[in-house]
Amino acid sequence: MTHCLNPNCLKPDNPDCDRFCLSCGSLLWLKERYIALQLLGQGGFGRTFIGSDRHLPTSPPCVIKQLDLQLGNLEIQNKAIALFEQEALHLQNLGIHPQIPTLFAYFQQEGQFYLVQEYVDGETLDPDLWQQGGDLEGKTWQLLQDILPILQFVGDRNVVHRDIKPANIIQRRDGKFVLIDFGISRVLTNTALMGGATIVGTPGFMAPEQLYGKVLPASDLYSLGVTCVNLLTGLEADELYDPVTEQWLWRDRLPPDTKISPKLSKILNSLLYPSLRQRSSSAAAVLRAMGVSASPPTTIKPKVRVRRSSSMAKKTVVSNPRSQNPLKKRVLIDYTQLKQLLSRRRWKEADAETRAILCQLVGKPAIAYLDNSEIAKLPCRDLNAIDSLWFKSSKGKFGFGVQAQIYNEVGGEYNLFCDRVNWTVHRSSNEENSLIFSLRAPAGHLPSRCWVSGYHWWKHAEIMAKRVVECSH
Numbered sequence: 001m002t003h004c005l006n007p008n009c010l011k012p013d014n015p016d017c018d019r020f021c022l023s024c025g026s027l028l029w030l031k032e033r034y035i036a037l038q039l040l041g042q043g044g045f046g047r048t049f050i051g052s053d054r055h056l057p058t059s060p061p062c063v064i065k066q067l068d069l070q071l072g073n074l075e076i077q078n079k080a081i082a083l084f085e086q087e088a089l090h091l092q093n094l095g096i097h098p099q100i101p102t103l104f105a106y107f108q109q110e111g112q113f114y115l116v117q118e119y120v121d122g123e124t125l126d127p128d129l130w131q132q133g134g135d136l137e138g139k140t141w142q143l144l145q146d147i148l149p150i151l152q153f154v155g156d157r158n159v160v161h162r163d164i165k166p167a168n169i170i171q172r173r174d175g176k177f178v179l180i181d182f183g184i185s186r187v188l189t190n191t192a193l194m195g196g197a198t199i200v201g202t203p204g205f206m207a208p209e210q211l212y213g214k215v216l217p218a219s220d221l222y223s224l225g226v227t228c229v230n231l232l233t234g235l236e237a238d239e240l241y242d243p244v245t246e247q248w249l250w251r252d253r254l255p256p257d258t259k260i261s262p263k264l265s266k267i268l269n270s271l272l273y274p275s276l277r278q279r280s281s282s283a284a285a286v287l288r289a290m291g292v293s294a295s296p297p298t299t300i301k302p303k304v305r306v307r308r309s310s311s312m313a314k315k316t317v318v319s320n321p322r323s324q325n326p327l328k329k330r331v332l333i334d335y336t337q338l339k340q341l342l343s344r345r346r347w348k349e350a351d352a353e354t355r356a357i358l359c360q361l362v363g364k365p366a367i368a369y370l371d372n373s374e375i376a377k378l379p380c381r382d383l384n385a386i387d388s389l390w391f392k393s394s395k396g397k398f399g400f401g402v403q404a405q406i407y408n409e410v411g412g413e414y415n416l417f418c419d420r421v422n423w424t425v426h427r428s429s430n431e432e433n434s435l436i437f438s439l440r441a442p443a444g445h446l447p448s449r450c451w452v453s454g455y456h457w458w459k460h461a462e463i464m465a466k467r468v469v470e471c472s473h
Contacts, residue, residue, distance in 0.1 A: 002028050003036040003049060005066060005112070012039075029054070030109055034116055036064050041334070050119065053104075060119070062104060067113040088115065090159060091182055097153050099146065099178045120178050123381065125166035125227075127234040128388045137260055140228055143169075144267065145292055146177035147224055152283035155217040162215055164223035165205045166231060204237035205230075208274050218281050225271025232260070234392075248272045333357055333382055335389065342393035347437035347446055354386060355451040369453040372463045380471035387468070390447060397439060398446040404465035406444045414458055421445050
């Protein structure tokens with residue numbers, strides 16, 4: 001399917017070969033070349049899509065960023081266009097680093113600004129998932145050893161990222177960390193449309209000097225330090241920082257039985273000093289303190305010739321289309337809604353959201369059912385994410401892992417399992433009414449089995465238990 005880029009389109013999905021949206025009539029092709037396939041996310045600055053380049057025979061994925069700048073008069077528009085090109089050139093120069101996405105194109109079409117970048121196959125960092133699998137110290141060292149050389153690279157080019165946080169770091173399939181989102185939309189919005197160098201960054205992760213519009217390479221180091229303690233503890237900055245003493249109390253909030261060496265503590269504390277005089281001033285200095293050679297990247301990507309539009313008002317001429325195959329890739333899930341429902345202990349709605357996610361993972365409608373073959377193929381990353389959110393929000397009482405443990409404790413006897421978790425043994429039309437959506441329910445009672453096909457109900461606990469064990473390794 002091709003996704004319509006009109007933000008106001010009510011039915012954005014279209015067949016691959018169409019040039020214009022069937023719903024709103026908008027042009028689907030960007031610069032006769034790029035098409036959007038799937039919406040990845042949206043925020044105050046626009047939307048991000050997985051896309052495809054029609055000019056390349058293998059049609060590899062790319063990322064299309066649509067920037068909504070809310071342009072006003074002509075003077076502001078011209079200033080925004082100038083800044084857009086300036087920041088895009090920065091991204092072009094930075095994209096030669098193997099752990100920064102390459103910029104392929106930047107242009108304006110039908111009143112919208114677009115960036116087309118390299119697609120990074122991996123997962124953005126998440127504190128809940130970070131704490132799974134143990135060895136928090138080892139993973140944190142790896143993160144520092146990957147990100148600090150990137151900051152040294154951009155710092156040598158007089159660039160400050162300004163918004164380092166877990167959501168802007170992707171771990172690729174090969175394990176390497178990639179730094180994304182160098183803030184072109186934030187720079188354009190804050191500078192061109194509001195005037196002057198105003199605050200750019202995310203509250204909680206910003207260095208104190210950023211609150212006054214001042215950014216330095218040390219500002220990125222501070223944000224990296226906050227990112228590390230956020231991942232180590234799973235807590236937000238306001239739970240870790242004491243504004244009275246101006247100290248970070250992160251060591252007191254580590255998960256039980258987590259040991260962090262004095263050396264790593266010293267490195268992280270050197271990044272977290274509110275005072276610029278005390279804080280580490282450069283990525284190279286931190287790397288030296290870690291005993292890591294501060295050297296340029298061993299591999300530099302070839303510089304891509306970036307496609308840009310010199311005439312912003314020129315109309316797009318549509319050529320003959322080529323049939324496109326839809327992008328075959330892992331389904332990307334937004335867990336924000338589930339996380340919010342669980343944090344508010346709205347168990348019934350969270351149970352329904354869990355069902356919707358599981359159905360989405362296998363390509364079914366939100367209120368469909370899964371059979372045992374589909375349960376056995378649920379992606380580990382998503383299964384672990386759902387289980388972690390339930391387990392953490394219920395303080396260890398609910399989740400697939402708890403259910404798997406109970407199933408194994410009763411020797412795989414389904415009748416005994418149902419008795420332990422307080423489920424009916426046989427399928428009943430009154431099943432939902434028998435559920436207890438509160439912490440008074442027995443351990444393992446939630447998430448419910450309402451998403452399991454009735455024919456497979458008696459066997460699903462065994463299949464799920466095996467899948468949970470597989471995914472924990």
